[in-house]
Amino acid sequence: MSLQTNSMTQSPLVCLRELNKEYGKFTAVDHINLDIKKGEFLTFLGSSGSGKSTTLSMIAGFETPTSGEILLNDASLIHIPSHKRGIGMVFQHYSLFPHMTVRDNIGFPLDIRKVAKDERDQKVDEILKLVQLEAFADRRPSMLSGGQKQRVAIARALVYEPEILLMDEPLGALDKKLREELQDELRLLHKRLGITIVYVTHDQDEAMRLSERIAIFKEGEIVGLGTGKDLYRKPPNAFVASFLGNSNFLKVSVTGSASAMLNKQHIEVENVHEVPIDQKAVLMIRPENLHILTPEQAEKEPLMAGFNQLSGTVNESVFLGESLTCSITIPSGEKVVSKNIATEQPDLAPGSTVFIRWNSKLSSLYSKWEQSDINKNAA
Structure with a gap:
């Protein structure tokens, strides 16, 4: 995996334009507009039902907007299926294959993309080293701790070098000490790779600890957007x-x-x-x-x-x-x-x-x- 300096540019990687999602008479996401910068760590912060996870799911392609537009590098994603968007996804539940080793779990996205074996093995070895799991490469998920399983899930999402990584409450099932340790690892990993990360959480401390910018959701709208320091010192409302x-x-x-x-x-x-x-x-x-x-x-x-x-x-x-x-x-x-x-x-x-x-x-x-x-x- 190629490493690069994390540098944000003015040109947005992802643009949400009047993005709207309705379930019958209920509006989950209410015509939001947002530019996501290339290389940034952006967190969607809000309580349950605020629209943050629904917005993430629409970017990933798991949900179809009722109206509005999602642009990646100025190209519309609305009619592109999720597996062709080049977007990595990490969930709270690891969704690892129990019968596969760590190495094979991580290599699975490359297998379905029919990457040549030599290239596949090289990429898997690089990402194993990056997430510090070389010693666990031949173990199965049942032999791993919760934190190790989440590292495997993150490695699997990164191995094919997506342009953007989406993370939906990925550390929510872990205890406080381990969660804080992985937060620090995630922040350092982001700095090393320069990848764009959009992260969903309801935890204020986690958002402040990880993010370069925070989008605060309320009832389907973004009611605050900025650095954690700016939002804390001068809240807009x-x-x-x-x-x-x-x-x-x-x-x-x-x-x-x-x-x-x-x-x-x-x-x-x-x-x-x-x-x-x-x-x-x-x-x-x-x-x-x-x-x-x-x-x-x-x-x-x-x-x-x-x-x-x-x-x-x-x-x-x-x-x-x-x-x-x-x-x-x-x-x-x-x-x-x-x-x-x-x-x-x-x-x-x-x-x-x-x-x-x-x-x-x-x-x-x-x-x-x-x-x-x-x-x-x-x-």
Whole structure:
């Protein structure tokens, strides 16, 4: 297998145009548009039923779109059967042939393509080395661990050098430690091969750990697209803010381009937002961006420009080793959660009064307040 430097270009490898999939009256994928770059690791992230796996299945050719277009290198895939698309596929369930050795399982895609034996054996040997399975080449799947079986499945999908590799929850059946180990291996494998990978998961941490870009799905639509860092730091909407990481959400009224009213108190907000003045909105602050001070600390440390301060009452604080989380009720009756480095956090007894500070630039303002957008992942 030829190795190459992983370099993304501006020209997309795969284009989805107004892609739509309906099952009777149910819309699984709702007219999405997406460009997948050559050589990138793109993850489809979403809860069950969000449309991510259905989209992947349409790219693979296992599902036929109701309408829309799928282009690979500017050529339509709509009428091309799955086995002629040159796309590799790895599932959560390994689907290995139990009567075949590891070597023969990996070589099977080359056998059905009638690759000459010498070339076939060379390619299998190269991919065995790549996934570190040379010592297991003559074993059968029943003699392998779950992680080894998944390596065989990945090797089988890569051996005929597809242009794109699709992976649908491939590590979902593994335990946490092994899953994290294979995530690291996958990331390094992608860097070595430069292959385009589209990966489906419902696991936020897995998406952040693996991906160069993440597409967040909700009810058949892509509601967030970008790097994990960008989506986390500046979520495009309240749903993405709540789905990717933990968040505090506070109801405010916008009073100016960079100001709002929170429970009769004026606060500063980031001035990059689309909320009209005099409209109600939701302010999002990540727990790690809330800094807690005792009254004595607040008195000694003047409030800097661009920062906000609220008083609050401690409900509880939980020591988590490297960090300390604290639940606090503010004067509006709303609860917020902070997360700070344990060594920098004062001991906070339940019922004690504290002050909360945050940098207005590290918060986000959204025009819509919909409870459905603030899911269980919110702090």
